[in-house]
Amino acid sequence: MLAKTPDVVVRSQGIINILPHAERIWDIYEHQGEAGRGVYGSVIKVKLRASTAKEPVVFAMKRTYRDEAIAGIPPTAIREISLLQDLRHPNVIRIERVFIAPESILVVMEYADTDLQRYMEKIGGPLEPCEIKTLTRQMLEGINYCHMNRTYHRDLKPANILLQRCDGKHVLKIADFGLSRQFSYPLSQKHTPCVVTMLYRAPEVFLGAAEQQTYALDMWSVGCIFAEMFKGKPIFEGETSEFGIILNIFLQTVGASPDIRNLGEKGQQIWTALDKKRTKPHPLSDLEDVPPGAIDLMMKMLALNPQKRITAHGALQHPFLL
Numbered sequence: 001m002l003a004k005t006p007d008v009v010v011r012s013q014g015i016i017n018i019l020p021h022a023e024r025i026w027d028i029y030e031h032q033g034e035a036g037r038g039v040y041g042s043v044i045k046v047k048l049r050a051s052t053a054k055e056p057v058v059f060a061m062k063r064t065y066r067d068e069a070i071a072g073i074p075p076t077a078i079r080e081i082s083l084l085q086d087l088r089h090p091n092v093i094r095i096e097r098v099f100i101a102p103e104s105i106l107v108v109m110e111y112a113d114t115d116l117q118r119y120m121e122k123i124g125g126p127l128e129p130c131e132i133k134t135l136t137r138q139m140l141e142g143i144n145y146c147h148m149n150r151t152y153h154r155d156l157k158p159a160n161i162l163l164q165r166c167d168g169k170h171v172l173k174i175a176d177f178g179l180s181r182q183f184s185y186p187l188s189q190k191h192t193p194c195v196v197t198m199l200y201r202a203p204e205v206f207l208g209a210a211e212q213q214t215y216a217l218d219m220w221s222v223g224c225i226f227a228e229m230f231k232g233k234p235i236f237e238g239e240t241s242e243f244g245i246i247l248n249i250f251l252q253t254v255g256a257s258p259d260i261r262n263l264g265e266k267g268q269q270i271w272t273a274l275d276k277k278r279t280k281p282h283p284l285s286d287l288e289d290v291p292p293g294a295i296d297l298m299m300k301m302l303a304l305n306p307q308k309r310i311t312a313h314g315a316l317q318h319p320f321l322l
Ligand SMILES: Nc1ncnc2c1ncn2[C@@H]1O[C@H](COP(=O)(O)OP(=O)(O)O)[C@@H](O)[C@H]1O
Pocket: 035, 036, 037, 038, 039, 040, 041, 042, 043, 060, 062, 093, 109, 110, 111, 112, 113, 114, 115, 159, 160, 162, 175, 176, 180, 181
């Protein structure tokens, strides 16, 4: 499937290719319009030029401008590219090739029709429970695979969950493993009003308990996304400051999980300052018709103590998803 254009690609090592100039990419692919816009880069739909296939071979290509302050390609980014190349799962976006040009990095990956954020905006309210089940299952299968392969995502949110339409159903693909964050500046600083969202961030990340930050932090985000599909909007919405969000989290989850002793000194301070009378039993308590099994699973994902939070593997065995 790879294009045979050795005159364009100067050096190629597996999926990593060095381009003398970014514009030479158009010798290999044809521009098909914008697919999406993120915090770090714009994503376009492209068609492979050299293809003998009957159907057009399309991909998504993410172009990230390299931060001039970072000389060369950080070794961590190279490591991450090789890591992503090895991740092969139906629910993880597959990276085809990576082109490194003097001022930008172009990642070519399989194409998806939309992302969960745009899809939920289109629906404009809660999703149907059976759809929530199939999407959550797929999200957990993808995350479980990553965790089994010692990779964690760190930035799971609806905009990074892609959806491919296939025979009238949605195939979910986890995307955006943070490659761009390593060698770029957020686009919002220069071009777009996109802001980095903190609404899916685990309490241990807010509270800076470094030794606590492991696979469980992805499960917190999965819990937020799972609950958002029932609610039709982000569950910790309403606050934009770090302190506001963490307070909101505590107000809505302490009823369920008062164990914050392991969340460091900052956690203790917030706990002390918290107006306990305002707490709610859980983020979906104001909704009717949410199956009890779904609430139970959500609470296990939103356990404040990361050591007590359910794992992706554990969640896949939960009766609500069986
Ligand atoms: N493979 C893809 N196919 C279709 N659209 C994509 C693909 N990858 C990303 N997008 C769209 O582009 C947006 C930004 O991409 P992302 O990789 O998340 O960039 P960023 O690191 O800037 O957040 C996504 O939210 C999605 O809407």
